Amino acid sequence: MKPYNPHEIEPRWQTQWADEDLYRVTEDASKPKKYVLEMFPYPSGDIHMGHVRNYTIGDVVARFSKMRGFDVLHPMGWDAFGLPAENAAIKRNSHPATWTHANIDTQKASFKRMGFSYDWDRTVVACDPEYYRWGQWIFLQMWKRGLVERRNSPVNWCSHCETVLANEQVIEGKCWRCDNEVEKRDLTQWYLKITDYAQELLDDLDQLDGWPDRVKQMQANWIGRSEGAEIDFLLCDRTGNAPADPMADDTITVFTTRPDTLFGCSFFLLAPEYQGLMELVEGTEYEAAVCEVVEAASKVSAVERAQGDREKHGAFTGRYMVNPVNGEKVPVWVADYIVSDYGTGAVMAVPCGDQRDFEFARKYDLPIIPIILGDEDPLYAQLNGVQERCVTTVDWDHAYDAEGTLVQSGKYTGMTGGKHSPAVDAIIDDLAAEGKGKKTVQFRLRDWLISRQRYWGNPIPAVHCPTCGLVPVPESDLPVRLPEDIDLAAGETLATHEAFVNTTCPVCGGPAKRETDTMDTFTCSSWYYLRYTDPHNEELPFAPEKANRWMPVDQYIGGIEHAILHLLYSRFYTKALRDMGMLDFDEPFMNLLTQGMVLDEHGDVMSKSKGNVISPEEMIAGYGADAVRAYILFMAPPDKELQWNEDGLAGIYKFMNRAWRMVCDLAGAADEETLFQAGASESEGEQALKQLVRERHRVVGKVVDDFARNNFNTAIAAIMELTNAASDYLRKCSAEERAACTFSRDFDREVAEVIVKLMAPIAPHWAEELWQDVLGHTGSVHVQPWPEFDPEQAKADEVELAVQVNGKVKAKIVVAADAAEDDVKAAGLASVEAALEGKDVKKVVVVPGRLVNIVVK
Ligand code: ANZ
Ligand code: ZN
Numbered sequence: 001m002k003p004y005n006p007h008e009i010e011p012r013w014q015t016q017w018a019d020e021d022l023y024r025v026t027e028d029a030s031k032p033k034k035y036v037l038e039m040f041p042y043p044s045g046d047i048h049m050g051h052v053r054n055y056t057i058g059d060v061v062a063r064f065s066k067m068r069g070f071d072v073l074h075p076m077g078w079d080a081f082g083l084p085a086e087n088a089a090i091k092r093n094s095h096p097a098t099w100t101h102a103n104i105d106t107q108k109a110s111f112k113r114m115g116f117s118y119d120w121d122r123t124v125v126a127c128d129p130e131y132y133r134w135g136q137w138i139f140l141q142m143w144k145r146g147l148v149e150r151r152n153s154p155v156n157w158c159s160h161c162e163t164v165l166a167n168e169q170v171i172e173g174k175c176w177r178c179d180n181e182v183e184k185r186d187l188t189q190w191y192l193k194i195t196d197y198a199q200e201l202l203d204d205l206d207q208l209d210g211w212p213d214r215v216k217q218m219q220a221n222w223i224g225r226s227e228g229a230e231i232d233f234l235l236c237d238r239t240g241n242a243p244a245d246p247m248a249d250d251t252i253t254v255f256t257t258r259p260d261t262l263f264g265c266s267f268f269l270l271a272p273e274y275q276g277l278m279e280l281v282e283g284t285e286y287e288a289a290v291c292e293v294v295e296a297a298s299k300v301s302a303v304e305r306a307q308g309d310r311e312k313h314g315a316f317t318g319r320y321m322v323n324p325v326n327g328e329k330v331p332v333w334v335a336d337y338i339v340s341d342y343g344t345g346a347v348m349a350v351p352c353g354d355q356r357d358f359e360f361a362r363k364y365d366l367p368i369i370p371i372i373l374g375d376e377d378p379l380y381a382q383l384n385g386v387q388e389r390c391v392t393t394v395d396w397d398h399a400y401d402a403e404g405t406l407v408q409s410g411k412y413t414g415m416t417g418g419k420h421s422p423a424v425d426a427i428i429d430d431l432a433a434e435g436k437g438k439k440t441v442q443f444r445l446r447d448w449l450i451s452r453q454r455y456w457g458n459p460i461p462a463v464h465c466p467t468c469g470l471v472p473v474p475e476s477d478l479p480v481r482l483p484e485d486i487d488l489a490a491g492e493t494l495a496t497h498e499a500f501v502n503t504t505c506p507v508c509g510g511p512a513k514r515e516t517d518t519m520d521t522f523t524c525s526s527w528y529y530l531r532y533t534d535p536h537n538e539e540l541p542f543a544p545e546k547a548n549r550w551m552p553v554d555q556y557i558g559g560i561e562h563a564i565l566h567l568l569y570s571r572f573y574t575k576a577l578r579d580m581g582m583l584d585f586d587e588p589f590m591n592l593l594t595q596g597m598v599l600d601e602h603g604d605v606m607s608k609s610k611g612n613v614i615s616p617e618e619m620i621a622g623y624g625a626d627a628v629r630a631y632i633l634f635m636a637p638p639d640k641e642l643q644w645n646e647d648g649l650a651g652i653y654k655f656m657n658r659a660w661r662m663v664c665d666l667a668g669a670a671d672e673e674t675l676f677q678a679g680a681s682e683s684e685g686e687q688a689l690k691q692l693v694r695e696r697h698r699v700v701g702k703v704v705d706d707f708a709r710n711n712f713n714t715a716i717a718a719i720m721e722l723t724n725a726a727s728d729y730l731r732k733c734s735a736e737e738r739a740a741c742t743f744s745r746d747f748d749r750e751v752a753e754v755i756v757k758l759m760a761p762i763a764p765h766w767a768e769e770l771w772q773d774v775l776g777h778t779g780s781v782h783v784q785p786w787p788e789f790d791p792e793q794a795k796a797d798e799v800e801l802a803v804q805v806n807g808k809v810k811a812k813i814v815v816a817a818d819a820a821e822d823d824v825k826a827a828g829l830a831s832v833e834a835a836l837e838g839k840d841v842k843k844v845v846v847v848p849g850r851l852v853n854i855v856v857k
Pocket of ligand 2: 178
């Protein structure tokens with residue numbers, strides 16, 4: 001018998017598959033399509049276990065789908081723009097393209113060693129002008145449709161990366177890439193108006209049944225829809241008098257989700273960045289204190305400032321606003337927990353109902369007027385039904401933010417207040433009738449800032465002309481190519497590269513300057529999955545009919561770190577392209593699997609700095625790629641963490657050797673042409689054979705179910721059970737006994753083939769060698785149809801049930817698999833007769849196939 005030698009067979013099959021072009025996409029419209037996609041990697045060089053896990057999962061799904069009769073698209077590419085390449089180039093005094101392409105080559109070789117079934121002809125490389133050209137084209141179409149805007153506003157700046165960042169790239173106030181504290185700067189930048197799609201991005205999460213709830217929840221929170229109202233307050237003049245002309249443009253509008261609390265507004269807050277704040281205090285005694293707060297706030301990120309537990313800082317401006325419901329004058333303060341880019345940047349502070357306002361009021365000794373109470377509050381008896389204000393402060397230790405009864409609230413007194421309460425509607429309706437407010441919806445989602453001040457990205461196709469202004473580059477001039485002759489190490493940038501910058505205006509032909517910002521690399525990853533459907537198209541980013549055939553992606557696999565960033569941006573791009581008539585669906589990814597992390601032996605995250613990285617290449621060198629694949633799939637459900645354990649890998653390797661021998665034995669037995677005839681006795685051997693027949697059908701059915709639910713670990717466990725049954729059969733069924741059975745000699749061989757096919761998606765080289773060399777087929781196992789199974793034959797004749805008395809197992813019984821429930825109950829009761837002596841049986845419950853539970857008193 002031929003021994004299993006992964007190091008010999010793996011490279012051999014990899015070469016042969018490539019020579020045969022086995023994984024070329026067929027585009028066979030007669031079959032149902034399946035698009036299996038793993039998030040394309042950043043080409044950082046070596047692959048790590050996270051890659052191996054991600055791409056092994058995708059490969060199993062792709063191979064299984066193909067054997068199940070689907071027309072499969074399973075591509076791979078490289079998210080090849082970005083800072084690491086640029087930084088590496090500066091350090092090495094070379095070009096980012098050199099570093100990037102070298103890494104792509106290394107990584108691609110590793111992927112080949114893993115035996116992944118990609119159609120390499122469809123590779124997308126984001127830094128390739130043939131690809132980024134179409135990213136520019138899409139940008140121009142968005143511009144035409146009003147989805148592109150260039151505007152000045154405070155932005156997130158990472159001084160370490162020397163570029164601005166999108167909101168999504170600021171994680172708890174820090175740069176997502178380098179962990180540096182992010183600062184605010186006022187800059188003119190390019191934005192994509194993702195907020196135009198805020199409502200749809202939220203609503204369509206409901207279509208995504210195949211996404212983890214956690215990811216949908218994170219997106220919903222990020223989009224952050226709040227229903228509320230905008231309410232206008234009048235600004236008093238510097239002497240504190242309300243403006244004589246009530247239509248004066250001295251109004252400041254607030255956004256509130258709680259208009260029902262207007263009678264409890266005891267001060268008014270502006271964000272430190274609020275436009276016009278300085279005007280309010282200019283030249284007054286309050287100016288210095290206000291400036292101090294503004295100054296201090298500019299050093300802390302907005303995200304951090306908005307966090308509830310942070311100490312709040314503020315200063316009085318000396319000015320007053322008029323509360324529109326009762327004409328009361330309330331003082332205006334600047335407060336650092338108010339952020340400028342949410343709502344209007346102005347807030348009506350209601351310390352009795354809002355915890356942040358409550359803390360601020362306590363710190364600065366401002367009134368906390370009780371206007372909403374729960375009936376358990378001691379004040380309730382005193383104030384219930386009282387319309388006029390008589391109590392102006394409380395001794396509470398925190399705000400009351402639940403539903404309650406309005407008190408001291410004029411004609412609204414007695415109504416139920418709280419978020420979405422009747423009082424909210426009543427007050428908004430009245431204010432709206434007087435022209436002082438209106439219902440609105442606020443989203444937390446901001447427009448996507450896409451311009452970056454770095455070289456290694458997709459150039460924004462725009463020209464600044466002194467005569468014509470900002471002009472898009474004509475489509476026929478695309479791509480705007482990155483200049484190759486740039487000396488990054490010497491500090492050269494696109495902005496200082498004369499040959500790049502100086503151009504002519506496409507409108508007037510006069511001298512003009514190119515835009516020198518490049519696009520966020522997340523623009524590249526927002527549509528690459530569409531390019532795979534038509535990768536060589538030279539007329540368009542993709543032909544709509546191709547994308548519409550393959551899309552949406554049926555199974556997408558990637559890390560949870562993209563729960564918001566990439567997944568939200570891609571959903572936006574898809575919707576924008578749909579509205580351009582390029583696509584006829586709403587959502588790009590139907591099913592999303594976020595794979596769990598691979599941790600080291602101690603459960604720690606692997607990192608180069610900790611020196612605990614387990615190298616996939618070393619593991620492949622030791623056990624072969626197939627064992628690494630099988631191990632990764634077997635050790636944990638794909639969405640759970642996986643703690644590395646080399647003994648486990650060795651265990652899987654042993655199993656593969658055992659199963660290999662089993663297949664060889666079964667194939668050998670078939671060669672002997674042993675004929676099975678009618679069995680006479682219920683011998684051990686015949687039992688083992690019966691069991692193997694059942695297992696053969698049961699396991700095929702189970703693997704189909706498990707694969708469909710991405711439960712690869714339990715599928716492999718089932719395949720192990722099948723090989724155990726086969727081994728039992730070979731051990732117990734002697735040659736003579738085989739000669740006394742009804743089964744044909746083909747059965748041994750059938751079992752061998754079933755095992756090989758079930759393993760094919762998991763261990764592709766192992767299976768291919770057995771299929772072609774040991775079982776003697778010509779043609780690849782990977783294009784064979786999946787084995788059939790008969791659920792009837794999978795049924796056991798008899799099943800063993802545990803018998804419990806009050807939850808404790810007391811006996812085991814064996815009953816016919818199709819026994820009636822009453823018979824099972826009777827058998828169960830009989831088996832524990834002694835234990836039931838003198839007891840009162842209250843209830844008998846049968847859990848089919850598992851147990852009989854008897855409840856006694
Ligand atoms: C009065 C009020 C009373 C509020 C009350 C809350 C409770 P969400 O739910 O997140 O949308 N707010 C509005 N703009 C703000 C800004 N730019 N910075 C900080 N806070 C701001 O939050 C809406 C509430 O957050 C608004 O409703 C406002 O406070 C505050 F019992 O108005 B509320
Ligand atoms: Zn940074």
